[in-house]
Amino acid sequence: MKISNALATEPMRTLKEIPRLAMGFYPTPIEELPRLREALGKNAPRLFIKRDDYTGPGFGGNKVRKLEYVLAQALADEVEVVITIGGIKSNHCRATAAFCARLGLRCILVLNSPAAPSYKPANLFLDELYGAEVHLVTSREERKATMARLAQELRESGVRVAAIPLGASTPLGALGFVSAMQELAQQLSSFADKPNYIFHASSSCGTQAGIVAGAQLAGLSDIKIAGVSPDEAASTIAPEVAEIIRGIGRILKTEIPHEPILVLDDYIGEGYGISTPESSAALRLVAKTEGVVLDPTYTAKAMAGLLDWIRTGKLTRDDTVLFWHTGGQLALFAAH
Ligand SMILES: Cc1ncc(COP(=O)(O)O)c(C=O)c1O
Structure with a gap:
Protein backbone atom coordinates (compact mmCIF):
# COMPACT_ATOMS: atom_id res chain seq x y z
CA MET A 1 0.00 0.00 0.00
CA GLY A 61 -6.80 5.76 26.60
CA ASN A 62 -8.37 7.43 23.60
CA LYS A 63 -9.80 10.38 25.53
CA VAL A 64 -6.35 11.90 26.04
CA ARG A 65 -6.07 12.70 22.33
CA LYS A 66 -9.49 14.37 22.24
CA LEU A 67 -9.09 16.33 25.47
CA GLU A 68 -5.82 17.83 24.28
CA TYR A 69 -7.84 19.83 21.74
CA VAL A 70 -11.05 20.38 23.69
CA LEU A 71 -9.35 21.61 26.87
CA ALA A 72 -6.83 23.75 24.95
CA GLN A 73 -9.87 25.59 23.59
CA ALA A 74 -11.34 25.81 27.11
CA LEU A 75 -8.12 27.42 28.34
CA ALA A 76 -8.13 29.82 25.38
CA ASP A 77 -11.71 30.75 26.37
CA GLU A 78 -10.51 31.32 29.96
CA VAL A 79 -12.96 28.76 31.26
CA GLU A 80 -13.08 28.24 35.04
CA VAL A 81 -15.31 25.17 35.24
CA VAL A 82 -15.48 22.09 33.04
CA ILE A 83 -18.63 19.95 33.11
CA THR A 84 -19.04 16.67 31.31
CA ILE A 85 -21.14 13.51 31.34
CA GLY A 86 -20.77 9.76 31.14
CA GLY A 87 -21.65 6.43 32.71
CA ILE A 88 -20.60 5.69 36.25
CA LYS A 89 -17.48 3.88 34.98
CA SER A 90 -16.76 6.50 32.31
CA ASN A 91 -13.20 6.60 31.03
CA HIS A 92 -13.85 9.98 29.47
CA CYS A 93 -14.96 11.48 32.78
CA ARG A 94 -11.98 10.02 34.64
CA ALA A 95 -9.56 11.44 32.07
CA THR A 96 -11.33 14.81 32.13
CA ALA A 97 -11.07 14.90 35.94
CA ALA A 98 -7.34 14.12 35.74
CA PHE A 99 -6.70 16.80 33.11
CA CYS A 100 -8.69 19.38 35.07
CA ALA A 101 -6.66 18.63 38.21
CA ARG A 102 -3.49 19.10 36.20
CA LEU A 103 -4.72 22.38 34.69
CA GLY A 104 -6.20 23.79 37.90
CA LEU A 105 -9.77 23.79 36.57
CA ARG A 106 -12.87 22.95 38.61
CA CYS A 107 -14.44 19.76 37.23
CA ILE A 108 -18.07 18.68 37.55
CA LEU A 109 -19.11 15.22 36.34
CA VAL A 110 -22.70 14.07 35.82
CA LEU A 111 -22.64 10.28 35.84
CA ASN A 112 -25.53 7.93 35.25
CA SER A 113 -26.14 4.55 36.79
CA PRO A 114 -29.58 2.90 36.83
CA ALA A 115 -28.97 1.69 40.40
CA ALA A 116 -26.49 2.75 43.06
CA PRO A 117 -23.45 0.52 42.50
CA SER A 118 -22.81 -2.16 45.08
CA TYR A 119 -19.08 -1.37 44.86
CA LYS A 120 -17.06 1.69 43.92
CA PRO A 121 -15.86 1.40 40.30
CA ALA A 122 -12.19 2.35 39.97
CA ASN A 123 -13.00 5.19 37.57
CA LEU A 124 -15.47 6.73 40.04
CA PHE A 125 -12.90 6.40 42.81
CA LEU A 126 -10.37 8.23 40.62
CA ASP A 127 -12.89 10.93 39.64
CA GLU A 128 -13.18 11.80 43.32
CA LEU A 129 -9.45 11.41 43.95
CA TYR A 130 -8.77 13.95 41.19
CA GLY A 131 -11.10 16.33 43.02
CA ALA A 132 -14.06 16.28 40.62
CA GLU A 133 -17.55 17.02 41.96
CA VAL A 134 -19.72 14.06 41.08
CA HIS A 135 -23.50 14.23 40.49
CA LEU A 136 -25.14 10.81 40.16
CA VAL A 137 -28.32 10.48 38.09
CA THR A 138 -30.26 7.42 36.97
CA SER A 139 -30.60 7.81 33.18
CA ARG A 140 -28.77 9.04 30.08
CA GLU A 141 -31.51 11.64 29.44
CA GLU A 142 -31.20 12.96 32.96
CA ARG A 143 -27.44 13.38 32.77
CA LYS A 144 -27.69 15.59 29.67
CA ALA A 145 -30.42 17.73 31.20
CA THR A 146 -28.49 17.99 34.47
CA MET A 147 -25.34 19.13 32.68
CA ALA A 148 -27.33 21.79 30.80
CA ARG A 149 -28.96 23.01 34.01
CA LEU A 150 -25.70 23.14 36.00
CA ALA A 151 -23.92 24.93 33.15
CA GLN A 152 -26.70 27.49 32.88
CA GLU A 153 -26.79 28.16 36.62
CA LEU A 154 -23.03 28.71 36.66
CA ARG A 155 -23.13 30.96 33.60
CA GLU A 156 -25.91 33.03 35.18
CA SER A 157 -23.70 33.57 38.19
CA GLY A 158 -20.93 34.87 35.93
CA VAL A 159 -18.73 31.75 35.76
CA ARG A 160 -17.13 30.73 32.46
CA VAL A 161 -18.06 27.12 31.75
CA ALA A 162 -17.10 24.50 29.15
CA ALA A 163 -19.81 21.83 28.85
CA ILE A 164 -18.14 18.94 27.05
CA PRO A 165 -20.49 16.50 25.27
CA LEU A 166 -20.32 12.74 25.78
CA GLY A 167 -16.89 11.31 25.06
CA ALA A 168 -15.58 14.74 23.92
CA SER A 169 -16.86 13.54 20.56
C1 LIG B 1 -11.90 2.50 26.26
C2 LIG B 1 -12.75 3.11 25.22
N1 LIG B 1 -12.66 2.65 23.96
C3 LIG B 1 -13.41 3.15 22.96
C4 LIG B 1 -14.33 4.15 23.21
C5 LIG B 1 -15.13 4.63 22.05
O1 LIG B 1 -14.65 5.85 21.57
P1 LIG B 1 -15.66 6.92 21.02
O2 LIG B 1 -16.57 7.27 22.17
O3 LIG B 1 -14.84 8.05 20.57
O4 LIG B 1 -16.44 6.28 19.92
C6 LIG B 1 -14.46 4.68 24.50
C7 LIG B 1 -15.40 5.74 24.86
O5 LIG B 1 -16.54 5.80 24.56
C8 LIG B 1 -13.65 4.14 25.53
O6 LIG B 1 -13.74 4.60 26.79
Missing part, protein backbone atom coordinates in the same frame (compact mmCIF):
# COMPACT_ATOMS: atom_id res chain seq x y z
CA LYS A 2 1.34 3.40 -0.88
CA ILE A 3 1.59 6.18 1.65
CA SER A 4 1.29 9.42 -0.21
CA ASN A 5 2.96 12.59 0.61
CA ALA A 6 -0.21 14.09 2.01
CA LEU A 7 1.34 14.80 5.42
CA ALA A 8 2.18 18.27 4.26
CA THR A 9 -1.23 19.08 2.78
CA GLU A 10 -3.04 22.32 3.52
CA PRO A 11 -5.58 20.76 5.97
CA MET A 12 -2.74 19.19 7.94
CA ARG A 13 -1.03 22.60 8.07
CA THR A 14 -4.30 24.09 9.36
CA LEU A 15 -4.43 21.30 11.97
CA LYS A 16 -1.01 22.31 13.27
CA GLU A 17 -2.27 25.82 13.98
CA ILE A 18 -5.13 24.66 16.20
CA PRO A 19 -4.35 24.96 19.93
CA ARG A 20 -3.49 21.62 21.48
CA LEU A 21 -2.23 20.73 24.95
CA ALA A 22 0.95 18.67 25.04
CA MET A 23 -0.26 16.04 27.51
CA GLY A 24 0.05 12.60 25.89
CA PHE A 25 3.11 10.45 25.18
CA TYR A 26 3.43 10.01 21.41
CA PRO A 27 3.85 8.13 19.23
CA THR A 28 2.07 5.34 21.09
CA PRO A 29 3.77 2.04 20.29
CA ILE A 30 2.67 -0.39 17.60
CA GLU A 31 3.31 -4.00 18.58
CA GLU A 32 2.89 -7.20 16.62
CA LEU A 33 0.68 -9.98 18.06
CA PRO A 34 2.33 -13.17 16.72
CA ARG A 35 1.11 -15.55 19.44
CA LEU A 36 -2.47 -14.40 19.10
CA ARG A 37 -2.16 -14.96 15.35
CA GLU A 38 -0.77 -18.43 15.91
CA ALA A 39 -3.67 -19.27 18.25
CA LEU A 40 -6.09 -18.31 15.48
CA GLY A 41 -4.76 -20.80 12.93
CA LYS A 42 -2.83 -20.86 9.69
CA ASN A 43 -5.18 -18.63 7.75
CA ALA A 44 -5.13 -15.77 10.28
CA PRO A 45 -3.98 -12.33 9.11
CA ARG A 46 -0.90 -10.65 10.45
CA LEU A 47 -1.97 -8.66 13.54
CA PHE A 48 -0.67 -5.44 15.06
CA ILE A 49 -1.95 -3.40 17.99
CA LYS A 50 -1.64 0.36 18.51
CA ARG A 51 -1.25 0.98 22.22
CA ASP A 52 -3.38 4.01 22.92
CA ASP A 53 -3.90 2.53 26.36
CA TYR A 54 -0.44 4.08 26.85
CA THR A 55 -1.32 7.65 25.87
CA GLY A 56 -0.27 8.79 29.31
CA PRO A 57 -1.87 11.04 31.92
CA GLY A 58 -5.06 10.13 33.77
CA PHE A 59 -4.45 6.44 33.00
CA GLY A 60 -4.39 6.98 29.25
CA THR A 170 -17.09 16.92 18.90
CA PRO A 171 -15.29 17.73 15.64
CA LEU A 172 -12.68 19.56 17.72
CA GLY A 173 -12.13 16.52 19.96
CA ALA A 174 -12.00 14.22 16.95
CA LEU A 175 -9.02 16.20 15.66
CA GLY A 176 -7.06 14.19 18.21
CA PHE A 177 -7.54 11.18 15.99
CA VAL A 178 -6.79 13.11 12.82
CA SER A 179 -3.38 13.82 14.30
CA ALA A 180 -3.18 10.22 15.50
CA MET A 181 -3.51 9.14 11.86
CA GLN A 182 -0.69 11.48 10.92
CA GLU A 183 1.34 9.81 13.66
CA LEU A 184 0.33 6.39 12.29
CA ALA A 185 1.34 7.34 8.75
CA GLN A 186 4.79 8.24 9.99
CA GLN A 187 5.08 4.96 11.90
CA LEU A 188 3.91 2.93 8.90
CA SER A 189 6.42 4.53 6.58
CA SER A 190 8.96 2.02 7.90
CA PHE A 191 6.58 -0.98 7.68
CA ALA A 192 7.06 -3.51 4.89
CA ASP A 193 3.66 -5.11 5.52
CA LYS A 194 1.17 -2.30 6.03
CA PRO A 195 -2.29 -2.89 7.46
CA ASN A 196 -5.24 -2.91 5.09
CA TYR A 197 -7.70 -2.88 8.02
CA ILE A 198 -8.05 -1.00 11.29
CA PHE A 199 -10.43 -2.42 13.92
CA HIS A 200 -11.43 -0.33 16.93
CA ALA A 201 -14.33 0.25 19.35
CA SER A 202 -16.77 2.98 18.30
CA SER A 203 -19.38 4.46 20.59
CA SER A 204 -19.73 8.24 20.88
CA CYS A 205 -18.26 8.39 17.36
CA GLY A 206 -15.37 10.86 17.75
CA THR A 207 -12.66 8.23 17.54
CA GLN A 208 -13.99 6.71 14.33
CA ALA A 209 -14.66 10.13 12.78
CA GLY A 210 -11.09 11.21 13.48
CA ILE A 211 -9.60 7.94 12.22
CA VAL A 212 -11.64 7.98 9.00
CA ALA A 213 -10.98 11.68 8.32
CA GLY A 214 -7.33 11.33 9.31
CA ALA A 215 -6.90 8.35 6.98
CA GLN A 216 -8.00 10.54 4.08
CA LEU A 217 -5.82 13.48 5.06
CA ALA A 218 -2.69 11.50 6.00
CA GLY A 219 -2.50 9.44 2.84
CA LEU A 220 -3.89 6.25 4.43
CA SER A 221 -7.18 6.11 2.53
CA ASP A 222 -6.47 2.52 1.35
CA ILE A 223 -7.01 1.26 4.90
CA LYS A 224 -10.54 0.04 5.62
CA ILE A 225 -11.75 1.13 9.04
CA ALA A 226 -14.14 -1.04 11.03
CA GLY A 227 -15.69 0.52 14.12
CA VAL A 228 -17.16 -2.11 16.42
CA SER A 229 -20.09 -0.90 18.50
CA PRO A 230 -20.39 -1.86 22.18
CA ASP A 231 -23.88 -0.43 22.51
CA GLU A 232 -25.68 1.40 19.69
CA ALA A 233 -26.92 0.18 16.29
CA ALA A 234 -24.78 0.85 13.22
CA SER A 235 -27.67 2.88 11.83
CA THR A 236 -27.24 5.30 14.76
CA ILE A 237 -23.44 5.43 14.84
CA ALA A 238 -22.59 5.68 11.12
CA PRO A 239 -24.54 8.93 10.41
CA GLU A 240 -23.15 10.49 13.58
CA VAL A 241 -19.59 9.61 12.51
CA ALA A 242 -20.29 11.17 9.10
CA GLU A 243 -21.65 14.32 10.77
CA ILE A 244 -18.52 14.71 12.90
CA ILE A 245 -16.37 14.21 9.78
CA ARG A 246 -18.23 17.10 8.13
CA GLY A 247 -17.47 19.18 11.23
CA ILE A 248 -13.78 18.25 10.99
CA GLY A 249 -13.88 19.36 7.35
CA ARG A 250 -15.29 22.73 8.39
CA ILE A 251 -12.50 23.23 10.97
CA LEU A 252 -9.78 22.17 8.53
CA LYS A 253 -11.41 24.07 5.65
CA THR A 254 -11.67 21.10 3.33
CA GLU A 255 -14.15 18.55 2.01
CA ILE A 256 -13.30 15.12 3.41
CA PRO A 257 -14.50 12.34 1.11
CA HIS A 258 -14.97 8.92 2.63
CA GLU A 259 -16.31 5.45 1.88
CA PRO A 260 -19.53 4.37 3.60
CA ILE A 261 -18.78 4.31 7.33
CA LEU A 262 -18.31 0.69 8.42
CA VAL A 263 -19.81 -0.01 11.85
CA LEU A 264 -20.20 -3.59 13.10
CA ASP A 265 -23.09 -3.97 15.55
CA ASP A 266 -23.20 -7.77 15.80
CA TYR A 267 -21.08 -7.93 18.95
CA ILE A 268 -23.13 -5.83 21.41
CA GLY A 269 -24.91 -8.69 23.16
CA GLU A 270 -27.32 -7.53 25.87
CA GLY A 271 -26.05 -3.97 25.86
CA TYR A 272 -23.64 -1.36 27.11
CA GLY A 273 -21.21 -2.58 29.74
CA ILE A 274 -22.51 -6.15 29.67
CA SER A 275 -19.87 -8.62 28.51
CA THR A 276 -20.77 -11.33 26.02
CA PRO A 277 -19.29 -14.86 26.17
CA GLU A 278 -17.28 -13.92 23.05
CA SER A 279 -15.94 -10.63 24.48
CA SER A 280 -14.92 -12.32 27.74
CA ALA A 281 -13.18 -15.07 25.75
CA ALA A 282 -11.43 -12.45 23.58
CA LEU A 283 -10.20 -10.57 26.65
CA ARG A 284 -8.79 -13.78 28.12
CA LEU A 285 -7.22 -14.97 24.88
CA VAL A 286 -5.36 -11.70 24.21
CA ALA A 287 -4.15 -11.48 27.82
CA LYS A 288 -2.97 -15.11 27.82
CA THR A 289 -1.29 -15.11 24.43
CA GLU A 290 0.21 -11.62 24.38
CA GLY A 291 0.11 -10.18 27.92
CA VAL A 292 -2.10 -7.38 26.63
CA VAL A 293 -5.14 -6.53 28.73
CA LEU A 294 -8.25 -5.18 27.01
CA ASP A 295 -11.21 -3.54 28.73
CA PRO A 296 -14.54 -5.33 29.15
CA THR A 297 -16.83 -2.56 27.85
CA TYR A 298 -15.25 -1.45 24.57
CA THR A 299 -12.06 -3.10 23.37
CA ALA A 300 -13.01 -6.68 24.29
CA LYS A 301 -16.14 -6.38 22.14
CA ALA A 302 -14.08 -4.84 19.33
CA MET A 303 -11.64 -7.74 19.61
CA ALA A 304 -14.55 -10.22 19.62
CA GLY A 305 -15.60 -8.67 16.31
CA LEU A 306 -12.10 -8.96 14.87
CA LEU A 307 -11.74 -12.59 16.00
CA ASP A 308 -15.13 -13.41 14.47
CA TRP A 309 -14.07 -11.89 11.14
CA ILE A 310 -10.95 -14.04 11.24
CA ARG A 311 -12.70 -17.27 12.25
CA THR A 312 -15.38 -16.83 9.59
CA GLY A 313 -12.79 -16.14 6.87
CA LYS A 314 -13.72 -12.49 6.22
CA LEU A 315 -10.08 -11.77 7.03
CA THR A 316 -7.34 -14.14 5.89
CA ARG A 317 -3.58 -14.47 5.71
CA ASP A 318 -3.70 -12.06 2.78
CA ASP A 319 -4.77 -9.29 5.17
CA THR A 320 -2.90 -7.30 7.80
CA VAL A 321 -4.94 -5.81 10.63
CA LEU A 322 -4.12 -3.05 13.09
CA PHE A 323 -6.23 -3.28 16.25
CA TRP A 324 -6.45 0.13 17.94
CA HIS A 325 -6.37 -0.33 21.74
CA THR A 326 -8.36 2.60 23.10
CA GLY A 327 -7.69 1.86 26.79
CA GLY A 328 -10.32 1.59 29.51
CA GLN A 329 -8.91 -1.33 31.51
CA LEU A 330 -9.79 0.35 34.81
CA ALA A 331 -13.35 -0.88 34.22
CA LEU A 332 -12.01 -4.28 35.30
CA PHE A 333 -11.37 -3.00 38.81
CA ALA A 334 -13.16 -1.77 41.92
CA ALA A 335 -11.71 0.45 44.65
CA HIS A 336 -11.49 -0.61 48.28
